[in-house]
Amino acid sequence: xxxxxxxxxxxxRPRSVxxxxxxxxxxxxxxxxxxxxxxxxxxxxxxxxxxxxxxxYRRWAGKDALLHDALRTLKGEPPQPSGRSVREDLVALVGxxxxxxxxxxxxxxxxxxxxxxxxxxxxxxxxSIVEPRRAVMREVLRRGIRxxxxxxxxxxxxxxxxxxxxxxxxxxxxxxxxxxxxTLPARVVDQVLAGIQAR
Amino acid sequence: xxxxxxxxxxxxRPRSVxxxxxxxxxxxxxxxxxxxxxxxxxxxxxxxxxxxxxxxYRRWAGKDALLHDALRTLKGEPPQPSGRSVREDLVALVGxxxxxxxxxxxxxxxxxxxxxxxxxxxxxxxxSIVEPRRAVMREVLRRGIRxxxxxxxxxxxxxxxxxxxxxxxxxxxxxxxxxxxxTLPARVVDQVLAGIQAR
DNA sequence: TAGATACGAAACGGTTCCGTATCGATAATG
DNA sequence: CATTATCGATACGGAACCGTTTCGTATCTA
Numbered sequence: 303x304x305x306x307x308x309x310x311x312x313x314x315r316p317r318s319v320x321x322x323x324x325x326x327x328x329x330x331x332x333x334x335x336x337x338x339x340x341x342x343x344x345x346x347x348x349x350x351x352x353x354x355x356x357x358x359y360r361r362w363a364g365k366d367a368l369l370h371d372a373l374r375t376l377k378g379e380p381p382q383p384s385g386r387s388v389r390e391d392l393v394a395l396v397g398x399x400x401x402x403x404x405x406x407x408x409x410x411x412x413x414x415x416x417x418x419x420x421x422x423x424x425x426x427x428x429x430s431i432v433e434p435r436r437a438v439m440r441e442v443l444r445r446g447i448r449x450x451x452x453x454x455x456x457x458x459x460x461x462x463x464x465x466x467x468x469x470x471x472x473x474x475x476x477x478x479x480x481x482x483x484x485t486l487p488a489r490v491v492d493q494v495l496a497g498i499q500a501r
Numbered sequence: 502x503x504x505x506x507x508x509x510x511x512x513x514r515p516r517s518v519x520x521x522x523x524x525x526x527x528x529x530x531x532x533x534x535x536x537x538x539x540x541x542x543x544x545x546x547x548x549x550x551x552x553x554x555x556x557x558y559r560r561w562a563g564k565d566a567l568l569h570d571a572l573r574t575l576k577g578e579p580p581q582p583s584g585r586s587v588r589e590d591l592v593a594l595v596g597x598x599x600x601x602x603x604x605x606x607x608x609x610x611x612x613x614x615x616x617x618x619x620x621x622x623x624x625x626x627x628x629s630i631v632e633p634r635r636a637v638m639r640e641v642l643r644r645g646i647r648x649x650x651x652x653x654x655x656x657x658x659x660x661x662x663x664x665x666x667x668x669x670x671x672x673x674x675x676x677x678x679x680x681x682x683x684t685l686p687a688r689v690v691d692q693v694l695a696g697i698q699a700r
Numbered sequence: 701t702a703g704a705t706a707c708g709a710a711a712c713g714g715t716t717c718c719g720t721a722t723c724g725a726t727a728a729t730g
Numbered sequence: 731c732a733t734t735a736t737c738g739a740t741a742c743g744g745a746a747c748c749g750t751t752t753c754g755t756a757t758c759t760a
Contacts, residue, residue: 314705315757321707338537338615343747354708359749415614416537418674429678436677443697456697459680460667460688466676467666468659475617477665478635479628481658489659497696498642498655513735514727520737542717553738558719707756716747726737 317361324351325358329372334406338413339369373427376410378403380435388446389491392465395439397487399469402431412474436462464494516560523550524557528571533605537612538568572626575609577602579634587645588690591664594638596686598668611673635661663693 328351332342344365348355362368381398383391400408417424439462446452468490471477527550531541543564547554561567580597582590599607616623638661645651667689670676 311759312705313703313759315707315759317706318757337619338539340537341539344749345747348708352708354710355749356709356751357707360706364749412615412618415673416611419611420536425675428674432676452697453700457688457692459677460685460692461697463667463671463677463680463685464663464689464692467668467670468662469666470670470676471666472662474614475627476624477631477669478658478662481662486659486662489656490663493656493659493663494693495696495698497694497698498651498660499694499696500649500652501700510729511735512729512733514737516736543719544717547738551738553740554719555721555739556737559736563719701760703758703760705756705758708754710751710753712749712751714748716745718745719743721740721742723738723740726735728735729733730731 321353321357326372330406334409376404376407377431380438383442388451391442392491393487396465396469399466400473520552520556525571529605533608575601575603575606576630579637582641587650590641591690592686595664595668598665599672
């Protein structure tokens with residue numbers, strides 16, 4: 303990828319890899335602390351990264367491009383289910399909702415909410431992160447149907463939202479202050495499995 | 502309240518009620534269009550309301566106070582269930598999630614997400630809107646348990662999140678582009694009622 | 701060593717915003 | 731009519747920020 307074989311090193315001082323990383327890290331840090339995307343200033347990023355503003359503008363066309371690249375690094379790989387049981391897999395998957403490899407992701411996510419529905423590019427970025435995770439969970443449900451653990455007539459897409467929604471609103475908004483976030487995944491999955499209707 | 506009995510009208514030109522309303526309306530309009538709270542400027546509000554900035558600062562101490570008052574007007578009364586059946590009531594309640602009397606509410610809600618977990622005052626305001634609606638839904642569930650429509654051992658608080666979460670993430674984020682928002686309430690409620698486990 | 705490029709720091713012009721102040725005009729009371 | 735407070739409009743000082751440019755310095759290749 304970064305080999306010099308097909309790209310004969312250009313003359314002059316090469317760009318500092320440390321600066322690249324420091325800029326991205328500083329951006330994510332500030333996003334995790336700050337309130338919204340617009341509130342982050344390039345000057346603050348440069349200061350936090352120990353970098354001149356020119357170094358940033360040498361790499362990115364502007365604030366938007368930098369933010370887009372920074373957010374892309376949060377992607378990460380979706381978790382892989384163990385496959386022992388549908389319940390166990392779902393509890394693990396739903397427990398990971400809104401918690402990527404990077405612990406800052408949970409704090410950054412709310413900052414993006416206002417933009418997701420207004421900016422097509424942000425929405426595409428958001429979906430590119432969420433869809434693979436939905437796909438993993440979808441496959442667990444399909445496996446459960448095949449194996450007879452789940453009823454064959456369930457609405458898979460609705461079930462995805464049913465399992466993900468509660469964790470998302472609780473982690474993003476602390477929607478119900480009386481709900482304990484640590485035990486919530488298991489309780490949600492068990493309730494979805496069992497249903498609430500009298501039989 | 503606004504009678505002149507115990508408050509002898511002070512001298513001078515009285516404040517324009519039209520200006521009051523125009524300012525609040527302009528604030529909500531801009532919030533519904535704009536992206537985040539910070540992005541709204543007092544000057545834009547004044548221009549939209551056809552009002553001088555001084556007229557705003559004569560009424561509110563600053564932008565925060567104005568925004569707080571404007572958001573409070575979105576509160577409205579929580580919907581009342583018909584009481585015919587648990588299913589019918591839940592479908593109606595969950596259909597109203599994120600949709601207050603004011604149609605702008607659905608667009609404004611995402612703007613507040615970043616602040617809710619960081620600002621205690623915003624969180625209190627948010628809860629003061631959400632809690633009454635949760636209470637109505639909670640009462641429907643308790644009634645269902647009493648009447649034998651629902652199992653007595655269900656986790657009521659989890660069920661609230663289970664029913665609300667999917668609608669909230671779908672309306673706020675369009676979380677799953679393949680889910681139809683109009684049919685979602687009924688599908689969510691039916692799935693929660695039935696459960697997904699094979700029996 | 702010479703040339704080229706990147707570096708951090710600093711400054712610049714232009715824009716936006718906040719909160720205050722000041723207009724002449726307006727609308728109420730006494 | 732005199733008084734008083736508000737009206738919309740406009741300007742101001744101060745601050746923050748963007749994106750660009752210019753420093754002198756550092757680091758690479760040829």
